Amino acid sequence: MKSSQDAILKDLVLIGGGHSHVTVLKKFGMNPLPGVRLTVIARDVHTPYSGMLPGYLAGHYEFDEAHIDLRPLCQFAGARLYHDEATLLDLEAKRVVCKGRPAVPYDVLSVNIGSTPSFNGISGAEEFTIPVKPINNFIDRWRLLVERVLDSPGPHRIGVVGAGVGGTELLLAVQYRLANLLAERGQGTDSLEFHLISRSETILPNIGGGVRRHFEHLLTKRGVHVHTGAEAEKVAPGAITVTGGKTIEFDEILWVTAAGAPPWLRESGLDVDEAGFVQVRDTLQSTSHADVFAAGDIAAVVNHPRPKAGVFAVRQGPPLTENLRRVLVGRPARPFSPQRAFLVLISTGDKHAVAAKWGWSVEGRWVWKWKDWIDQRFMRKFNELPEMAAEEATALNPGLADRATLSDISAIAMRCGGCGAKVGANVLTRALADLEPAANEDVLVGLHAPDDAAVVQVPDGKVMVHTVDYFRAFIDDAYVFGQVAANHALSDIYAMGAGAQSALAIATVPYGLEAKVETSIREMMAGAIDVLNEAGATLVGGHTSEGPELALGFSVNGLADRETILHKGGMAAGDVLILTKALGTGTLFAADMQQKAKGRWIEGALKSMVQSNRQAAQCLFDHGASACTDITGFGLVGHTVEMTKASGVDVEIDLDSLPVLDGAQETVGLGILSSLQPANVRLRRAIRNLNAAGKHERYPLIFDPQTSGGLLASLPAERAQSCLRALLDLGYAKAAIVGRVTAESGHLEPITLISRSN
Numbered sequence: 001m002k003s004s005q006d007a008i009l010k011d012l013v014l015i016g017g018g019h020s021h022v023t024v025l026k027k028f029g030m031n032p033l034p035g036v037r038l039t040v041i042a043r044d045v046h047t048p049y050s051g052m053l054p055g056y057l058a059g060h061y062e063f064d065e066a067h068i069d070l071r072p073l074c075q076f077a078g079a080r081l082y083h084d085e086a087t088l089l090d091l092e093a094k095r096v097v098c099k100g101r102p103a104v105p106y107d108v109l110s111v112n113i114g115s116t117p118s119f120n121g122i123s124g125a126e127e128f129t130i131p132v133k134p135i136n137n138f139i140d141r142w143r144l145l146v147e148r149v150l151d152s153p154g155p156h157r158i159g160v161v162g163a164g165v166g167g168t169e170l171l172l173a174v175q176y177r178l179a180n181l182l183a184e185r186g187q188g189t190d191s192l193e194f195h196l197i198s199r200s201e202t203i204l205p206n207i208g209g210g211v212r213r214h215f216e217h218l219l220t221k222r223g224v225h226v227h228t229g230a231e232a233e234k235v236a237p238g239a240i241t242v243t244g245g246k247t248i249e250f251d252e253i254l255w256v257t258a259a260g261a262p263p264w265l266r267e268s269g270l271d272v273d274e275a276g277f278v279q280v281r282d283t284l285q286s287t288s289h290a291d292v293f294a295a296g297d298i299a300a301v302v303n304h305p306r307p308k309a310g311v312f313a314v315r316q317g318p319p320l321t322e323n324l325r326r327v328l329v330g331r332p333a334r335p336f337s338p339q340r341a342f343l344v345l346i347s348t349g350d351k352h353a354v355a356a357k358w359g360w361s362v363e364g365r366w367v368w369k370w371k372d373w374i375d376q377r378f379m380r381k382f383n384e385l386p387e388m389a390a391e392e393a394t395a396l397n398p399g400l401a402d403r404a405t406l407s408d409i410s411a412i413a414m415r416c417g418g419c420g421a422k423v424g425a426n427v428l429t430r431a432l433a434d435l436e437p438a439a440n441e442d443v444l445v446g447l448h449a450p451d452d453a454a455v456v457q458v459p460d461g462k463v464m465v466h467t468v469d470y471f472r473a474f475i476d477d478a479y480v481f482g483q484v485a486a487n488h489a490l491s492d493i494y495a496m497g498a499g500a501q502s503a504l505a506i507a508t509v510p511y512g513l514e515a516k517v518e519t520s521i522r523e524m525m526a527g528a529i530d531v532l533n534e535a536g537a538t539l540v541g542g543h544t545s546e547g548p549e550l551a552l553g554f555s556v557n558g559l560a561d562r563e564t565i566l567h568k569g570g571m572a573a574g575d576v577l578i579l580t581k582a583l584g585t586g587t588l589f590a591a592d593m594q595q596k597a598k599g600r601w602i603e604g605a606l607k608s609m610v611q612s613n614r615q616a617a618q619c620l621f622d623h624g625a626s627a628c629t630d631i632t633g634f635g636l637v638g639h640t641v642e643m644t645k646a647s648g649v650d651v652e653i654d655l656d657s658l659p660v661l662d663g664a665q666e667t668v669g670l671g672i673l674s675s676l677q678p679a680n681v682r683l684r685r686a687i688r689n690l691n692a693a694g695k696h697e698r699y700p701l702i703f704d705p706q707t708s709g710g711l712l713a714s715l716p717a718e719r720a721q722s723c724l725r726a727l728l729d730l731g732y733a734k735a736a737i738v739g740r741v742t743a744e745s746g747h748l749e750p751i752t753l754i755s756r757s758n
């Protein structure tokens, strides 16, 4: 994670990781602008490159070859990546409203969110077709379509609505891929029938006559039924009614019509054109709001209308970067005039392509190779990032802020740290104003009536369970970090078989301008309060100070019945061990810091970390768990040893059964380990058969320190399977039986590692 020590003067927020924003990120990474914090709000962490999308569907490229991974790119750019979806702009307050987190404030905003095929109010189109965008949804649904075609004998009538470049290319790619997959199974293509539906009188209405004829001929040769002048008017399950009332029946309908814009841009009050695209000047600034930029499909350049194509989005990347930098430092933006003619490269699915420009065209296998070379070269720019030398402190550009703000920044550097470097009361009051801790009758004095300390009542017959945890941020996303920190702290309570009652927060926020400090606190605490409230733990107070890095911890109080408290020391010989979450957060976040983790791996790890152990604990308890602990910093071995020692037993851990987070095996394989790993590895002396098991690929992961890890519990063998089924049903998708408890052997080492290979 990039250190947040630099003073933050301005926030540049990028919505969408489209073709223009990837260039902005790369260029900011190469040439940072000190004092400016970049934040990317992206619905998809892997951005498909439009040029390679048909090739990906046709099976010529793997997923990673055809997608730009925003995570390492954002790391390179020093940008925060918020995996979320913008749903509205508050242009007055300058904030982006998101689906799953507090609104994100900006000083300068840029929108590059692409477009989606428009349904134009056609009844049934949204419900009964597979739209090509959002692309991730499309890819998931495309995989299901493939399964349906391969698993049933057919017939399969596949209709593609929209005969522009996208629709035509997509149909040819899909046809090629399905034929290949069927051939691999020794089946022919008799069961397949393809239809291309065009509302205009020709296919490829925006493309020159020569190329169009080429594709008309090709489609006929490939047996595709082409319906021109056939505007879809109504879609029902398995059928489209087109102009003139003709109904065509289909098993699958793919929707690739003209680009449309989401309604929230208009609703936000930005100037938009008739179709809802953001109207921008030649500088790519909104015609209504100069601090908002737009690029790619979502932008309508008033003076230079162009077709919606990735090539224009790519070309807008450099001028967009330049203008964002200029506006951030108070300089006027420069106009940019896009090229008129551009090279159209359309692939035909079978590693052939057609190229067209200025009225001429060429085609063949070599054209596909040429296109492939261009596309691969483009992708390398974003997927192979240079190592950058450590940043030297550079002077802040005086254009970033007024004189008073700059002197505030100098004052921050001189902070004395008196009063424990406490954050100012006004900042705290504002940042915490929207927090609504869960109501709780036991809280006599809490945030609703602040005092020197909170007063919480312990109900009759209950005992109180205390725990505390605190750690620094390992991701540049304060909201998600807040969620993880709260979950991590609560797990100790659950592991004891208790329920959470109240919590105190202890937070550190990086030095900075009040407004920026306030945002960090608000986002972090909003994430935490969501989790605490859900857990029934009322936040009753806390302490916030300034420091070099964002950090958060909680002291949580829980309540339990004295008789049912779960200890580490209850394991009995014959019990079975269950682990509720996968291992690997340590190595994955170490890899993330080195820009070597794939975005989807980190997203998977975060999903696991924000999953509460609450229901898992209840489930383990209901199935007679005899001992339990949560797996955190000492790793699986460290925490298991604590249990064996306390219980006076030995255990066998089955390495083959250990659940592992996606990507963790790969990062461990690359030798990327958490900085805590060496300390944890010292406990290898607790392993009896080190020589035999030490070479197993999972071996390093048993020492991997976990943040917000799973629960490890022992329970009677006869109840283990039903407990596991219940955990899986509750959504603990990686829960597994990972070993068994044996009688104390008298050996010094309590743990035996077993696997098929030893």
Ligand SMILES: Cc1cc2nc3c(=O)[nH]c(=O)nc-3n(C[C@H](O)[C@H](O)[C@H](O)COP(=O)(O)OP(=O)(O)OC[C@H]3O[C@@H](n4cnc5c(N)ncnc54)[C@H](O)[C@@H]3O)c2cc1C
Binding pocket: 015, 016, 017, 018, 019, 020, 021, 041, 042, 043, 044, 046, 047, 048, 050, 051, 052, 053, 054, 084, 085, 086, 087, 112, 113, 114, 115, 132, 165, 166, 167, 169, 170, 256, 295, 296, 297, 298, 308, 309, 310, 311, 312, 313, 345
């Ligand atoms: C099948 C097909 C083939 C095509 N082939 C080509 C081609 O060969 N050449 C070509 O030039 N064009 C092609 N196009 C057109 C091309 O895909 C688009 O013009 C291009 O993707 C637009 O790029 P963009 O940068 O504007 O947005 P996109 O590339 O669509 O990126 C936008 C990003 O924003 C994110 N996003 C969307 N909404 C939100 C939100 N609310 N909040 C946060 N994030 C959001 C999305 O996750 C997405 O990653 C093709 C289109 C299709 C359908």
